[in-house]
Structure formats: C-alpha cells, structure tokens
Amino acid sequence: MSLKIYNSYTRQKELFEPITPGHVGMYVCGPTVSGESHLGHARPYITFDVVYRYLTHKGLKVRYVRNITDAGHFEEEGREAEDKVSKKAILEKLEPMELVQKYTNLFHWAMLEFNNVEPSIEPTATGHIVEQIEMIKKIMDAGYAYEKSGSVYFDVKKYAATHDYGKLSGRVIDDLLETTRELEGQEEKRDRADFALWKSAAPEHIMRWVSPWGEGFPGWHIECSAMATKYLGAEFDIHGGGMDLQFPHHESEIAQSTICNHHAPVKYWMHNNMITINGKKMGKSYNNVIKLTEMFSGNHPLLTQAFHPMVVRLFILQSHYRSPLDFGSEALVASEKALKRLWDAYEVLKTFSQAGNAAMDSELDTKVLKMVNEFEEFMDDDFSTAKVLANMFELSSVINSIKDGHVKKEALSAATLSLLQQQFAVYLEDIFGLKNISSGNSDTFKGVMELLIDIRKESKLKKDYITSDKIRNQLTALGIAVKDEKDGTVSWDVN
RNA sequence: GGUUCUGUGGCCGAGUGGCUAGGCAGAGCUCUGCAAAAGCUCGUACAGCAGUUCGAAUCUGCUCGGAACCUCCA
Structure with a gap:
C-alpha cells in the first residue's frame, strides 16, 4: 500500500496505513435534509465516492458511514433558538418528518443520478438521540461539560488546557476566547468558545426529546461523534467533509470524542475545497x-x-x-x-x-x-x-x-x-464511476438505425448522394450524428 | 480585525526548482463525394516588483487582487 493522503490535521501528505489491516472505517458528513442539495454539495459526495471506490479497488474492505442530519440545529448560535427544520415546516405547512423525508428522497435521487455508491450505513440523527445523550453524559461525568438552564455546554477552556483545541482548523484558543463579536444568549455559557452539546427546547419547538436535562434537542456537533463512535469505533481511519466544516464542526467533534473515548477519533482528516461561482463560495447565505x-x-x-x-x-x-x-x-x-x-x-x-x-x-x-x-x-x-x-x-x-x-x-x-x-x-x-450518457441504446432503435445506414450505404454505392445526404441530414437534425469511418464502416451516436 | 489559503494562456484546470499536463474554444493541414468525427501542427501562459540559485510558474520578501473560516454552511 503506497497510498498517500493529505491529512488536514497534520497539513501534510501521509502514507495511508489502516488501523486494522485490510479494513477501513470512513465517515463523511452527510446532508442536512431541511432543503434541496445544490451543486456545492455534489463535490464531497462525488469526491468521497471515488475515495471509497478506490480504497475498495485496492482490496480494502471499507465501512463507509454517511449520516443524514434530520434534526434541526440552530440557525445561529445564541440567537433565538430556531430549529431549522421546524421553522420551514411551518412555512410549507408540512410535518417536520414529512419535510425531512421529502428532502432525503431527493438527496438519494441525486446520489443515484451521480452514480454514487450507497454508503454502508446511512444513520440519521433522529435515530440516534439515545446515543447522543449517552455521550453527553459521559462528557459531563468526565467533567468537561456543564449544565445551565436545561442546556449542556462543552467546556472548551478546560479541554484546551490539556488538549490541542484548534489544531485541525489552525485556530488559536486565546483568540477564540476573546472574540469581540456580541451575540445574544451567550450568558449561559461560561466562555464564548464553549459550544452546546444539548439545547433546551423553547415551547414552540416541534422537534424535541426527553433528556436528563429536560426536553430539548442535540447540539450541532454531537451527532457525528455519536454515530461515528457507534459504527466505526473510538478511533477510525478517515473522516471527510467540506473545508467549511473544519471549524467549528470537526474541531468540536475531536474534542467531544476525545473526552468521551479517551482517544482522538480520526487518523486521517480529509477536506474538500469549495465550488465557487464568480470566485464566491456557493452557499445559502x-x-x-x-x-x-x-x-x-x-x-x-x-x-x-x-x-x-x-x-x-x-x-x-x-x-x-x-x-x-x-x-x-x-x-x-x-x-x-x-x-x-x-x-x-x-x-x-x-x-x-x-x-x-x-x-x-x-x-x-x-x-x-x-x-x-x-x-x-x-x-x-x-x-x-x-x-x-x-x-x-x-x-x-x-x-x-x-x-x-x-x-x-x-x-x-x-x-x-x-x-x-x-x-x-x-x-x-x-x-471514477462514469457512465455513458448517450441515449438510444435499445435493440429496436439500433435495428432501425442499421436499416437506415444500410439504405444510405446502398445509395452511396449508386452515387445517389441526394438520398444518402437526406438520410444523414435528417438524422443530424434529430440529434443523431452519422459518421463515415476510414475503414468504410459507418458509426452513429445520439447526443 | 485575526487565522489560513490562493492568483497559471480566451475559458476551466494539472503542475512545487531544470524535462514548458489535459479539456474546451480558435487557426492551419490531412483523410473524405460532401459533411461529421478523428489525426497532425500552432498560439508559447504562469498578478507585479525585488531577491536566493548555474537555473523559478515552482523557494524568500514586499505590493496588489481574490477566497475560506472566525456564525448555520459541502
């Protein structure tokens, strides 16, 4: 195995050596199904599909986990807690799960269109609330999280004292602690850099679950940690996603998992770059x-x-x-x-x-x-x-x-x-997972084409170019190109 | 403002010290009844300035653009 992977964590190419010889655990951040996927989303899924295919080609047995985020997160930290999913559901007069189902289906359709291989496991956030709560409990027991008014926050300062918080994203912890930005609802946190593991749900929230800290919903990053741990173990080989997720999402994932599992979760971090339009990242905002x-x-x-x-x-x-x-x-x-x-x-x-x-x-x-x-x-x-x-x-x-x-x-x-x-x-x-895109592959169609080409060939032999050109021109008008090859054969294709 | 990245021919993009990817578009030629396709050839690009070096698109510094993250985000 001489495969080299650029590891975002160490910022260099490293020889790929699976933790368990012959096996690879790979986790890729999947879609938030509160809306339609766009071109930008296509990149990670195609990129990591090729990674998956290539590793498999190399003879490795890969467990590929790609989640579906179907539980709403905050629109913006600290602001009025707006569950993305429930908010839009009201606008569209749909049940939250109906909306989630609709966009999940659409996502699956797009993946099929791209000829992406289905992941081995495609876990949903809503299906793993129990695991997430358990993980939060462990982090609290370890003393790295605290509860405040029904919400639970991760203590970044404490973590950073003994761990390298910010290494993945090149962040300096002191800068994070001294953000000048004013945000509402920060008072619950001990520190600005802290992030929510569990958030208490306001009465209007439709998506809510019972927890030891009252009714609420999981924080932004915990789902990936919980599901990756469950299906790939405390330490796995590859974690992929877009560059924009490096901070805070992946940085926080590392912190959570490290405290919970006493081990850094990922050996090789891979991040794909953005698709831009006129130089600007494609994105909702x-x-x-x-x-x-x-x-x-x-x-x-x-x-x-x-x-x-x-x-x-x-x-x-x-x-x-x-x-x-x-x-x-x-x-x-x-x-x-x-x-x-x-x-x-x-x-x-x-x-x-x-x-x-x-x-x-x-x-x-x-x-x-x-x-x-x-x-x-x-x-x-x-x-x-x-x-x-x-x-x-x-x-x-x-x-x-x-x-x-x-x-x-x-x-x-x-x-x-x-x-x-x-x-x-x-x-x-x-x-590469590429496929032929020209249509007209049915036997009936091919038979008809053979007939036309035969007639044209005969008229050409008789130098009846009027007939032969008529056939070719009309086929061209229909989008079918007829080509006389060097060896005298005739080929055609539909565009 | 902070951190990181980036600037390649008309367009998209490989490329990290010498050997000037590739695709598309454009020009010429060949083949062909004509056409299409294909083949061959061509433009000879690396933001600017200074430096390191025998030699730089590739390393260093500065200047000027652009971007990502710092807030949900692939």
Missing part, C-alpha cells in the same frame, strides 16, 4: 446556489443548458479535490464534450482485438504502458483524478489513431493493449 434539480434541467439563469449528472461528475473529477473549483457554464460545456470524447475512445478501445505479441513500435508501446501505469501512481498521490484523466485523454488520441489507421494496432504489444483495455475500464467505470 450568499444566495448563489444552483440546485441539483436545476443543474440537471438547465432551469437556472446562470445555465445555458441542462447538464447531465455525469458531466458534473467529470467536471468535479477534472480538478483536484483540495483546490477550489470555479463554476461556469462554459466550463461545464467543455466537460460535456470531454466526456463524449473520452467515452467514444473507450467504446473504440473495447472493439480492438488482440494484436501480435511483440510491439512493432516499442517507443509508443513504452509510452502507453507508462501512462497506464501512472493511473495508480497518480491516484496513490492523494487521489489526483485530474492527472489520471489527462492521461486518459492522451491515450484517447492513441486509440483514435489506431482506429483511423494512422497507427497500426500491431504497434502495441498484446500485453500492453490488453492492459490498456482493462485499466481504462476499471478507472473510467469502476473507480
């Missing part, structure tokens, strides 16, 4: 979100057209997950064409039969071999999907050259060709 439903339908002022989920997937994989990625219709269009190019070459590659044993063009053979072997090398280097794709595009040129006869198939050795075919399929489909 910026009012610049493009929902996934809008993305797929093209129904948004910033979109020039609809974009297939696979196009979005490729778009995301063409950059490194730790770099910001700027959205633009033009960039998506480029990805759409790139996907077609890649897939066309892949289809051609699949049709190649074995050539001679020895490579006629050893230089090319070596080059191809190198590029194919780099797939793994690049992925092992902190999941450099963009570099693997770059190689695939270069290989596409080679494949097309062979198809067009510019390069003889015998240029490559049988072993190289076979490896190329195999690895292309593995990386494109199994690891």
Whole structure:
C-alpha cells in the first residue's frame, strides 16, 4: 500500500496505513435534509465516492458511514433558538418528518443520478438521540461539560488546557476566547468558545426529546461523534467533509470524542475545497446556489443548458479535490464534450482485438504502458483524478489513431493493449464511476438505425448522394450524428 | 480585525526548482463525394516588483487582487 493522503490535521501528505489491516472505517458528513442539495454539495459526495471506490479497488474492505442530519440545529448560535427544520415546516405547512423525508428522497435521487455508491450505513440523527445523550453524559461525568438552564455546554477552556483545541482548523484558543463579536444568549455559557452539546427546547419547538436535562434537542456537533463512535469505533481511519466544516464542526467533534473515548477519533482528516461561482463560495447565505434539480434541467439563469449528472461528475473529477473549483457554464460545456470524447475512445478501445505479441513500435508501446501505469501512481498521490484523466485523454488520441489507421494496432504489444483495455475500464467505470450518457441504446432503435445506414450505404454505392445526404441530414437534425469511418464502416451516436 | 489559503494562456484546470499536463474554444493541414468525427501542427501562459540559485510558474520578501473560516454552511 503506497497510498498517500493529505491529512488536514497534520497539513501534510501521509502514507495511508489502516488501523486494522485490510479494513477501513470512513465517515463523511452527510446532508442536512431541511432543503434541496445544490451543486456545492455534489463535490464531497462525488469526491468521497471515488475515495471509497478506490480504497475498495485496492482490496480494502471499507465501512463507509454517511449520516443524514434530520434534526434541526440552530440557525445561529445564541440567537433565538430556531430549529431549522421546524421553522420551514411551518412555512410549507408540512410535518417536520414529512419535510425531512421529502428532502432525503431527493438527496438519494441525486446520489443515484451521480452514480454514487450507497454508503454502508446511512444513520440519521433522529435515530440516534439515545446515543447522543449517552455521550453527553459521559462528557459531563468526565467533567468537561456543564449544565445551565436545561442546556449542556462543552467546556472548551478546560479541554484546551490539556488538549490541542484548534489544531485541525489552525485556530488559536486565546483568540477564540476573546472574540469581540456580541451575540445574544451567550450568558449561559461560561466562555464564548464553549459550544452546546444539548439545547433546551423553547415551547414552540416541534422537534424535541426527553433528556436528563429536560426536553430539548442535540447540539450541532454531537451527532457525528455519536454515530461515528457507534459504527466505526473510538478511533477510525478517515473522516471527510467540506473545508467549511473544519471549524467549528470537526474541531468540536475531536474534542467531544476525545473526552468521551479517551482517544482522538480520526487518523486521517480529509477536506474538500469549495465550488465557487464568480470566485464566491456557493452557499445559502450568499444566495448563489444552483440546485441539483436545476443543474440537471438547465432551469437556472446562470445555465445555458441542462447538464447531465455525469458531466458534473467529470467536471468535479477534472480538478483536484483540495483546490477550489470555479463554476461556469462554459466550463461545464467543455466537460460535456470531454466526456463524449473520452467515452467514444473507450467504446473504440473495447472493439480492438488482440494484436501480435511483440510491439512493432516499442517507443509508443513504452509510452502507453507508462501512462497506464501512472493511473495508480497518480491516484496513490492523494487521489489526483485530474492527472489520471489527462492521461486518459492522451491515450484517447492513441486509440483514435489506431482506429483511423494512422497507427497500426500491431504497434502495441498484446500485453500492453490488453492492459490498456482493462485499466481504462476499471478507472473510467469502476473507480471514477462514469457512465455513458448517450441515449438510444435499445435493440429496436439500433435495428432501425442499421436499416437506415444500410439504405444510405446502398445509395452511396449508386452515387445517389441526394438520398444518402437526406438520410444523414435528417438524422443530424434529430440529434443523431452519422459518421463515415476510414475503414468504410459507418458509426452513429445520439447526443 | 485575526487565522489560513490562493492568483497559471480566451475559458476551466494539472503542475512545487531544470524535462514548458489535459479539456474546451480558435487557426492551419490531412483523410473524405460532401459533411461529421478523428489525426497532425500552432498560439508559447504562469498578478507585479525585488531577491536566493548555474537555473523559478515552482523557494524568500514586499505590493496588489481574490477566497475560506472566525456564525448555520459541502
């Protein structure tokens, strides 16, 4: 295993060594299902889907846990406690759980569209209230939390005295304690930096549970700690999420779990960067979100057209997950064409039969071999999907050259060709999770197309170009491209 | 204000000391009845200034942009 992962906690690439050989525990922060997912949300789920697929490809047995946050949290700390879920439920005249169900379903639909593998376990916050209460009790027993008016707060100052609070997010504890910002409702806390583990519910709160401290609901960060501990243990391998969750969410998770389990919870922290629009992070508060439903339908002022989920997937994989990625219709269009190019070459590659044993063009053979072997090398280097794709595009040129006869198939050795075919399929489909997006794959449709192409071929032989062009032009108008190949065959595809 | 990150050709993006990814768009050529597709070739980019070095997009400093977090947030 020579996989290197950039660990946000240590700020460097580290050799990945599973805690339990052969097994990997991975936790990824899932969606808050009080609203629709947008393009920005797609990034972590696609990124970590590829991480999951790659680890599995490496022969590791991965337990992938991704939560559903279906219990409302605060709109803003210290302010009038507004349960996000219950608030919107009233506006939309829906039961809270009805709303949660609706957006959960929509989320699952989007994940399916993206061809994301389902997590091993997808626990809900509301389904783990008991575990969360138990965890809070342990933290209180350890002396790192205190109760005030039915709410429970984590004592950050005390924790920071003996632990490195702020290491993950690069925060300085003294700065946190001296925030000048004035917020209401802070008086319950002993210190500004303290965060809620349990919050007492105001009478208007619909979502509420009985606890040792009265009726209320869990704090912002405890659910992930509780569920990760339950399903992955006191220490697990990978915790993923967006960079914006580093503080306070993940920092607090570390503190809670460390006190409760007497061990730092995570070995490798992974954070994906943001998707931006005109350089600004896509987010509710910026009012610049493009929902996934809008993305797929093209129904948004910033979109020039609809974009297939696979196009979005490729778009995301063409950059490194730790770099910001700027959205633009033009960039998506480029990805759409790139996907077609890649897939066309892949289809051609699949049709190649074995050539001679020895490579006629050893230089090319070596080059191809190198590029194919780099797939793994690049992925092992902190999941450099963009570099693997770059190689695939270069290989596409080679494949097309062979198809067009510019390069003889015998240029490559049988072993190289076979490896190329195999690895292309593995990386494109199994690891990157990409799929063909052209429609018209039914047998009936193919039969009709064969008939038309046959008729056209006959008219061409008779030099009846009026008929042959009529067929091609009308098919083109229908969005079906007909291409006369070098070898006399005719290919077509639907866009 | 504090902390951290970042600035690459028309657009999106790899790239961390020498070997100038890749995709899209653009130009030319080849193939073709024409077309489409494909192949080949081309533009020769690294915010600015100064420094380190035989050599910097890549390291250091400064200047100017931009961003994230510090409050729910992927």
